[in-house]
Each structure stands twice: as C-alpha cells, then as structure tokens.
Amino acid sequence: MTVDINEIPNVRRFENFSKDEMQGLAMEMTHAVYPHDEIYGKYCTLEQFVDCPPEDVHRYLSDPYNLAEWTYSMRNFGEMDETGLVMSYDRIGGKTKIYTRTKVNSGAMTVDYHCAWDQPDHMWMIYLMRVIDAQVVFNKPGSVVLWTNCKHPFYESNPFPKAAPADRKVWVGDMWPFFYAGHEVEMQNLKAILEYRHKNGLTICPDHTAEAA
Amino acid sequence: MTVDINEIPNVRRFENFSKDEMQGLAMEMTHAVYPHDEIYGKYCTLEQFVDCPPEDVHRYLSDPYNLAEWTYSMRNFGEMDETGLVMSYDRIGGKTKIYTRTKVNSGAMTVDYHCAWDQPDHMWMIYLMRVIDAQVVFNKPGSVVLWTNCKHPFYESNPFPKAAPADRKVWVGDMWPFFYAGHEVEMQNLKAILEYRHKNGLTICPDHTAEAA
Numbered sequence: 001m002t003v004d005i006n007e008i009p010n011v012r013r014f015e016n017f018s019k020d021e022m023q024g025l026a027m028e029m030t031h032a033v034y035p036h037d038e039i040y041g042k043y044c045t046l047e048q049f050v051d052c053p054p055e056d057v058h059r060y061l062s063d064p065y066n067l068a069e070w071t072y073s074m075r076n077f078g079e080m081d082e083t084g085l086v087m088s089y090d091r092i093g094g095k096t097k098i099y100t101r102t103k104v105n106s107g108a109m110t111v112d113y114h115c116a117w118d119q120p121d122h123m124w125m126i127y128l129m130r131v132i133d134a135q136v137v138f139n140k141p142g143s144v145v146l147w148t149n150c151k152h153p154f155y156e157s158n159p160f161p162k163a164a165p166a167d168r169k170v171w172v173g174d175m176w177p178f179f180y181a182g183h184e185v186e187m188q189n190l191k192a193i194l195e196y197r198h199k200n201g202l203t204i205c206p207d208h209t210a211e212a213a
Numbered sequence: 214m215t216v217d218i219n220e221i222p223n224v225r226r227f228e229n230f231s232k233d234e235m236q237g238l239a240m241e242m243t244h245a246v247y248p249h250d251e252i253y254g255k256y257c258t259l260e261q262f263v264d265c266p267p268e269d270v271h272r273y274l275s276d277p278y279n280l281a282e283w284t285y286s287m288r289n290f291g292e293m294d295e296t297g298l299v300m301s302y303d304r305i306g307g308k309t310k311i312y313t314r315t316k317v318n319s320g321a322m323t324v325d326y327h328c329a330w331d332q333p334d335h336m337w338m339i340y341l342m343r344v345i346d347a348q349v350v351f352n353k354p355g356s357v358v359l360w361t362n363c364k365h366p367f368y369e370s371n372p373f374p375k376a377a378p379a380d381r382k383v384w385v386g387d388m389w390p391f392f393y394a395g396h397e398v399e400m401q402n403l404k405a406i407l408e409y410r411h412k413n414g415l416t417i418c419p420d421h422t423a424e425a426a
C-alpha cells in the first residue's frame with residue numbers, strides 16, 4: 001500500500017538524485033534572462049518592501065475604500081452591502097463597474113480582493129495579498145507586501161459580454177500581459193503613500209466615514 | 214494636515230497621470246526578457262498548480278515532518294519541543310543541523326517555516342507558503358501553492374560561524390542564486406507526491422507517529 005516516493009516520476013531527492021546531478025540540473029534551470037511569458041504568463045507576483053509597520057500596512061489594505069487611493073483607476077466606491085460587496089468604477093474601462101469583496105485574515109495578515117468587472121455573481125479576478133514583517137525576513141523594521149494574481153480563464157474571454165457597457169472596446173484580460181507593469185505602478189503608489197504618511201507621522205488609514213460615497 | 218496624494222512623488226493615478234501616459238509607461242516596463250537578478254535577486258517566489266484539494270495540501274504542508282518527503286535534503290527529523298521547534302539535518306550541508314518552527318494559519322491556509330542552519334536562537338531562513346483554492350483562481354478543482362523567500366542579509370554572510378560543523382565549506386547563502394532552481398525541484402516533488410496520492414486515493418498525509426525519529 002505504501003509507495004516508495006523515490007519511484008514517483010519527477011521526484012528528485014537526495015536518495016535518488018545525487019548532489020552532483022542536482023547541481024547540474026540547477027545550473028541548467030538557472031538562466032541569465034527569462035522570457036516574459038515564463039515569469040508572468042500564468043501568474044503575476046510582485047514583492048515590495050514598504051517602510052511602514054506591518055500592522056498599519058495590513059489595516060490599510062484591509063479597507064477596500066483605500067483602493068481609491070493606491071490603485072490607478074478604481075474610483076467612486078459605493079456603499080458596502082451586508083455581504084461585504086462594494087461597487088466602484090474602473091476608470092480604465094470608461095464606465096465599467098467593478099465589484100469587490102474583501103477577505104481579510106489578521107493572523108496571517110492576508111488581504112484578498114475578490115473582484116469582477118460588470119457583474120458581482122461570479123467573482124473571478126482575485127488579488128491575493130499578504131503583509132510580512134520585514135524584521136523577520138530582512139532584519140529591519142517595515143513590511144514586505146506580496147501580491148499574486150492568477151490568470152483565470154475568463155481573462156482570455158469575457159463570459160458575461162451582455163453585462164458590459166454597450167460602447168466598451170476593451171476587456172480586462174486584454175491587459176494581462178501588462179499586469180506586471182500596471183500592478184508595479186500601483187505597488188509603487190502603495191509604497192509612496194504609506195511611507196510618506198509613516199515618515200511624517202500622519203494618520204495611515206483615512207477615515208472614510210466622513211466622505212460622501 | 215491632509216496632503217493631496219497626487220503630490221506625493223512616485224504616485225501615479227488616473228487623476229495625475231493620463232491613460233496614454235500609463236500605457237506608455239507600461240510598455241516601457243514590459244520586456245521580452247528579464248535578467249535573473251531582477252526576478253530572483255531579492256525575492257524568490259514560485260507558484261504551482263497541484264491537482265489535490267487545498268485542504269489536503271494545506272494539512273500536508275502544516276506538518277514539518279513531511280519536509281523529509283518533499284524537500285531535496287532535509288532528513289532525520291528529531292522530536293518537536295514544547296515551542297514547536299524541531300531539528301533535522303540538511304544533507305546538502307553534510308552534517309549541518311537545520312532548525313524549523315512551523316507557523317500555520319488554517320483560515321488563510323498559510324504555512325511559514327521559520328528555519329536556520331546550525332542554531333535555533335535566531336530563525337532567519339523564512340519559507341512563506343500559502344495554499345489557494347484553484348476553483349476560485351483557475352475555475353477548476355485543485356490547489357495553487359505560493360512560495361516566497363526573501364533574501365535576508367544573513368544569506369550574504371554567516372553571522373554564527375562558530376555554530377557550523379568544523380569541516381563545512383558551503384554556506385546556505387552561497388546557493389541563493391540557485392534558490393529558484395532548487396525550490397522548483399522541491400515544488401515539483403510536492404506536486405508529484407500529492408498528485409500521485411490524490412489520483413490513486415491514497416492517504417495524503419503519512420502518519421509519522423509510527424516512525425522512529
């Protein structure tokens with residue numbers, strides 16, 4: 001009943017694959033350069049150091065209304081319904097509505113934005129974020145922000161075309177090849193805003209209750 | 214007191230940076246190829262689909278004794294102390310002791326291995342892992358495993374040389390340029406083992422209580 005794991009295809013362990021073999025393979029797999037598609041084809045991950053305490057960064061990310069600050073184009077957020085759903089506009093798509101539901105875990109300091117253009121019934125644009133204490137991983141104060149998107153099949157083709165504004169020519173998935181660039185701009189926004197506030201002793205998280213939607 | 218965030222240097226938003234400017238910058242930032250150091254210099258992230266339910270993958274990763282299966286060279290795990298610390302040997306470093314403390318969050322499905330070669334007093338080799346439900350991000354059953362390491366300054370230079378075995382020539386940080394390759398081999402091990410067991414209806418998580426340490 002118990003299988004010898006060294007016999008499973010593609011398993012390489014000290015016992016069935018020598019240190020010399022491992023070194024050879026590692027050198028073969030390590031390149032001077034990597035094609036865009038190999039790095040950003042199926043997943044798009046960014047990592048960034050932010051000179052601001054991890055609890056503050058996590059609290060800031062946990063509030064979806066702050067997306068109106070650090071994203072390039074999510075604006076005009078409405079009220080949140082009882083399921084945590086909030087509608088806003090993605091100005092990169094003209095009058096495109098974007099729906100967001102935010103799932104937060106304070107213990108692991110994760111923040112996931114479950115989003116979709118045009119309709120809220122199937123949320124498939126998933127922004128996976130996590131805040132790490134830089135003291136632990138870099139031996140210095142501050143945070144590391146990890147951010148991953150996975151290329152859901154709907155990026156290839158809009159399954160809800162009737163929900164789109166009639167005159168819209170662009171589909172969010174057309175921009176997948178530029179997700180690294182676009183998200184890096186937004187990560188730099190996040191870093192700049194939080195570092196500015198932290199450095200100057202300003203309030204990190206704006207009070208959105210005072211604003212009109 | 215409130216600063217206009219559009220005035221903070223490096224902040225690029227719809228309001229202060231036009232869609233044309235954004236498109237130009239995104240094209241400038243997007244390349245055919247990226248140098249190794251730009252992608253794997255400071256962080257080393259891997260993402261992998263595993264055809265095995267996320268709860269199983271998370272439970273498997275949560276048990277550090279399973280590192281003896283899917284890692285290339287962590288073996289001969291001892292007993293866990295009351296703080297969750299467990300010692301094993303990293304056979305890639307000859308007689309090198311490696312210490313591991315595992316921090317698990319089942320809600321966010323994170324598993325972090327806080328490790329160190331030679332000594333357990335400062336754990337600085339941090340393996341950050343997270344399991345994602347592939348149904349949500351890829352519209353199909355299974356898991357996505359995210360795995361990030363950050364280049365802690367101790368990788369550059371061993372701060373505890375006296376704790377090393379006398380005859381050891383290698384330092385774990387010398388291998389940092391090959392972390393992508395080495396971790397990819399181990400990720401493939403993880404994938405192969407879990408997919409084999411899941412496909413064949415075998416127990417995913419071995420019962421380590423029956424084994425001698």
